Amino acid sequence: MADRTAPWPAGTPNWVDLAATDARAATRFYAGLFGWQCEHQDSRDYWICRVDGEDVGGIGGKHPGTEALPSRWTTYLATAHVDRTAAAITEAGGRVLLDPTDVSVHGRMAIATDPNDAIFGLWQATDHIGTGRRSEPGMLVWSEALSRGYDEAKAFYTKVFGYRVEEIGTTSDFGPGDQYADARYAALYAAGRPVAGTGEFHPDMPAETRAHWLPYFATADLDDTVTRAERTGGRLRGDPLDTDFGRMAVLTDPESAVFAVIQLSV
Incomplete structure (x- = not known):
């Protein structure tokens, strides 16, 4: 990231x-x-x-x-x-x-x-290249495609964008938490650097969960961000998780749009 x-x-x-x-x-x-x-x-x-x-x-x-x-x-x-x-x-x-x-x-x-x-x-x-800096609080720092069709996703994105794929193993490799075990994950590389990811849902994920791209926004204080989200109509989905990259959590906003926040490791 x-x-x-x-x-x-x-x-x-x-x-x-x-x-x-x-x-x-x-x-x-x-x-x-x-x-x-x-x-x-x-x-x-x-x-x-x-x-x-x-x-x-x-x-x-x-x-x-x-x-x-x-x-x-x-x-x-x-x-x-x-x-x-x-x-x-x-x-x-x-x-x-x-x-x-x-x-x-x-x-x-x-x-x-x-x-x-x-x-x-x-x-x-053309005139607008998209996002600017990365890793500052409030900025987009990562995004990943999540679904039940992990192999299909890998093949698709590799064919369309020419990514190099690096298998990371299961998402439990990022840190503790049974809810993340047994779900395969890969980093997608462009120009020699990891730029995005793709992973599969845990088998216990609700059947109605749609495949989606999950954006991650940086925060200086994850627990404070989660608290403020919940106070203003957001909802925490699962416990926060400590990973090799930092402490993260998945949230929904008041209209149930899903996004993630991460307090990056120093």
Whole structure:
């Protein structure tokens, strides 16, 4: 979970945004949780959220046709050519939900799913490269694709983005906790560095849990962040976990969108 420099290598999570039913209320929740400054974009129902002037991510309403889907965080993966990557996604067994489209002068995007129906985005940067610094509190520091189709996910993302895969073993290798045992995990490398991960759900995960990309945001004090989330309508999913990278927890916001927070090891 080290800092990375821009422009991001293909396949690197370079943006994240929340599709919410009540985007304005969501900005208040996350601003209170992470100290984000969220600026409304007059041209659309979208807020850009920042830490000390550095872009962190976005919060907006749901895309047309996806209103019935649960509120969710979407991880965007860097690409030099959105249209070609969208075609590769279809060829590899995924689906394109939102065709490649220009976002003003900022870049070109698309929304897709992998073969397990985990939703993710593509971002081809022009004026806007995506997130800025990494590892500072409130910033996106990691993102991972989680599902019951671990082998299918590995094959798909490797084919589309050309990742090198490093098997880590099971998620219990990160630290203690029976709830994480027996779930395989791999780091995905681009340009010689780990940029993302993919793992499988524990067998005891509720059957209704959808495959998803889970973003991690850094925090200076995990326990305080969890407490503040719970006081403002969030919910803790499972006990916090000590890992080789730091102390982490998975939360849901008031609309049940899932995200993780981590207090990185010094």
